[in-house]
Amino acid sequence: xxxxxxxxxxxxxAQFCPRDDxxxxxxxxDGHAFRHVLNYLRxxxxxxxxxxxxLDILREEAAYYGIEGLxxxxxxxxxxxxxxxxxxxxxxxxxxxxxxxxxxLNNLAEDDEGDLDFFEDSWIGGSSS
Numbered sequence: 420x421x422x423x424x425x426x427x428x429x430x431x432x433a434q435f436c437p438r439d440d441x442x443x444x445x446x447x448x449d450g451h452a453f454r455h456v457l458n459y460l461r462x463x464x465x466x467x468x469x470x471x472x473x474l475d476i477l478r479e480e481a482a483y484y485g486i487e488g489l490x491x492x493x494x495x496x497x498x499x500x501x502x503x504x505x506x507x508x509x510x511x512x513x514x515x516x517x518x519x520x521x522x523x524l525n526n527l528a529e530d531d532e533g534d535l536d537f538f539e540d541s542w543i544g545g546s547s548s
Contacts, residue, residue, distance in 0.1 A: 420460065424485040452480045456489065465492035474500075 420427045428434035429444060436444045446453075455477055458466055467477070474493050481489035 421484075421486050421488070426460070426484055426486075448483065449476055449480055452477045456480055456484060456486065459486065459489045459492070463488070465489060465496070467496075 420430060429436040439445050452473060455467055474497055478490060478493040481493055
């Protein structure tokens, strides 16, 4: 149990939590993500299936429960995925450019001022606005 977390406060009686007719606590949160919250509390490690797509939900649950270590672990995975996605996006953009202008980028024509102003972000899916 993480001291100060919502679950710790409920278990210690410092925070009220309703119970069902069998005496079980009823917490109206995401039950699927709670599995991973419990596993983190048991092991001290974030263990999710490869390709787990609900990290944003799990991050929200970690924040709600006040489990900073879990929130940080989720943030680490999210940042890693963003970096990999950025790398794939730029790699894909380079392939598109290579296919459109040929293998030797040194052969791109420059304008009168010696630069490549005609070369805008729109070719990588960005917008010029």
